[in-house]
Amino acid sequence: MPRLSAIYAILLIAFAIAGFKSQKVHADDSIKIHGELLYSPDRSPLRGGVISRVSDGKAFLSDDSGYFEIEAQPSDSLRFFYVGTIKRTLPVTAADTLMTVTLDPYIPGNDEYVFRVESRYPDMEGLLKTYVHDKDARIGVAVIINGKDTVSVNGKRDFPMLSVYKFPQAIAVADYCDRHDISLNDSIRISADELKPDTWSPMRDKYGRKDISLPLSEVLFYSVRQSDNNACDVLFRLIGGPQVADSLVKSLGCDEIHILNTEAEMHVDPYLCYANRATPLQMAALFDRFYRREMRHDSHILEAVGAMMMSCNTGNNRLSKPLMPTNAMIGHKTGTGGMNSQGRITGVNDAGYVFLPNKQGYAIAVLVADSGYDMDGTEKIIADISEIVFQSLMMQETVIGEYEDKNDGSTLTISKNENGRMKVEIGLTRLTSIDDGIGTLSDKGLTFSATDAAGNPIYGEIVVEGNRAILTFTQSTWEYLPNGTTYTFQRK
Numbered sequence: 001m002p003r004l005s006a007i008y009a010i011l012l013i014a015f016a017i018a019g020f021k022s023q024k025v026h027a028d029d030s031i032k033i034h035g036e037l038l039y040s041p042d043r044s045p046l047r048g049g050v051i052s053r054v055s056d057g058k059a060f061l062s063d064d065s066g067y068f069e070i071e072a073q074p075s076d077s078l079r080f081f082y083v084g085t086i087k088r089t090l091p092v093t094a095a096d097t098l099m100t101v102t103l104d105p106y107i108p109g110n111d112e113y114v115f116r117v118e119s120r121y122p123d124m125e126g127l128l129k130t131y132v133h134d135k136d137a138r139i140g141v142a143v144i145i146n147g148k149d150t151v152s153v154n155g156k157r158d159f160p161m162l163s164v165y166k167f168p169q170a171i172a173v174a175d176y177c178d179r180h181d182i183s184l185n186d187s188i189r190i191s192a193d194e195l196k197p198d199t200w201s202p203m204r205d206k207y208g209r210k211d212i213s214l215p216l217s218e219v220l221f222y223s224v225r226q227s228d229n230n231a232c233d234v235l236f237r238l239i240g241g242p243q244v245a246d247s248l249v250k251s252l253g254c255d256e257i258h259i260l261n262t263e264a265e266m267h268v269d270p271y272l273c274y275a276n277r278a279t280p281l282q283m284a285a286l287f288d289r290f291y292r293r294e295m296r297h298d299s300h301i302l303e304a305v306g307a308m309m310m311s312c313n314t315g316n317n318r319l320s321k322p323l324m325p326t327n328a329m330i331g332h333k334t335g336t337g338g339m340n341s342q343g344r345i346t347g348v349n350d351a352g353y354v355f356l357p358n359k360q361g362y363a364i365a366v367l368v369a370d371s372g373y374d375m376d377g378t379e380k381i382i383a384d385i386s387e388i389v390f391q392s393l394m395m396q397e398t399v400i401g402e403y404e405d406k407n408d409g410s411t412l413t414i415s416k417n418e419n420g421r422m423k424v425e426i427g428l429t430r431l432t433s434i435d436d437g438i439g440t441l442s443d444k445g446l447t448f449s450a451t452d453a454a455g456n457p458i459y460g461e462i463v464v465e466g467n468r469a470i471l472t473f474t475q476s477t478w479e480y481l482p483n484g485t486t487y488t489f490q491r492k
Contacts, residue, residue, distance in 0.1 A: 030073050033092070035099035037062040037080060046103065050081040050329070052311065054089070061307075086357075087327050124392040128153045131388060135381060136372035137344075142280035143389050144288045144363040151389075155281040158256070159367035160273045160347045162335030163227045165259055167309070167351070168286060170224050171252075172245035172259075173235050174301035177216065184217040184304055190234055199267055201230040217304060225308040227334065229263035236262050249286075256282040273337055273346055280365040283351045288363035291331055291353035309333055309352065317379040318350040319364065322387035327357040336375075345371040348378040350386075356393065364389060392441065396422075399446050399462065403469045403489035405429075412469055412489045414439065414446065414462070424448040424462070426471070428487070431480060434458070452478040467491040 045066025054077040140154040195204040222231035296306035315334035332352025351365035403412040424437030437450035459475035
């Protein structure tokens, strides 16, 4: 039974986010739902499963026994997630006070994860370079796959972080609070003057411009999950200013992440946002360290930050967009700038970590600066890049495997070499064996080149549809395998 530690860890925040009692549904017709989240094959409990209300995106977690409790209205729906399973969305009815929800395992090739890459380029880097080449914007991309393989385009160039910097700031807040014995439940005093009227601030919109006192968890929630600018500056004031956050990230080895100015300062002089800058590679590396290498385990505050980013409700048209119809999960932080003096958007960003349903994962940072497109067009760039990365990885997962023709015993094996190239081995009963095939992902699945029995080059393509692989020889000089010869195999 797969268990991903990234999900376990979130449980330790003890529903810090759910502690915002003002966020709960209090309508008279709301119902309290108790339930169990189980793994369908053996009905074992799913610890740390994510249950969210569709109406507001509010996320809750199942405990060690798979138990969950949530309030919802009968007109609402609940989404159930667990990495390595197929997610479910269930409507809420007045009778649903007790629910037992089972999630089926994800099996590559048997469901919606049969993807086709949109281009014939052989690897992800080529796809990304081609995509960004003629765009009217500065684009930086970095992808770190399973902490080992790195793909980047302009990954070492500086880009304005915009509100993405609220992620490394949150790490600095956690460090400061842990050293000064400040907990998630401790109150933070906020003066009316700190609730500035002319900036993005759901916190101010809720409480108005007056002196208030909020728990640290709620201030973090507004800054990290809702990208509240006033909340961000309150946190800067708490820890001693941007220089404290900058020093902290530098101590973590992130010397290409620069946190120099507050939101208020950037509001007065928008060009200061170019000083709050980072390279895509270091931002992706920080997310990789946070989620995959489990920096989030270092404190309860970091656990809360990790959960908040996994329920982030900003930037749904960016990295998250191609992931929405899938079982992948993402923890991420967005950033959005305004128009500069040249009439271009200063920046539109998204960075985070994606948990794939096959227990793999990748950190990704896409930073777009000085865009000549409108907001929709700029967000589409990020969504397109996210789709290229996701589909490339899922396509590889889909095609790898052993196949056979049960009628005559012919075999097809697709695997991965030590150098990352796709290896193709073909055994055609009573005809020939080909064991030196080298394949690349294509818009049709996999194209390959090999050597035929006569010692001449031979080429073909393999299309994988569910558990079936269709092999077609496209270029051949061998008389026994003329062009167009096709074989069909089933996954073993």
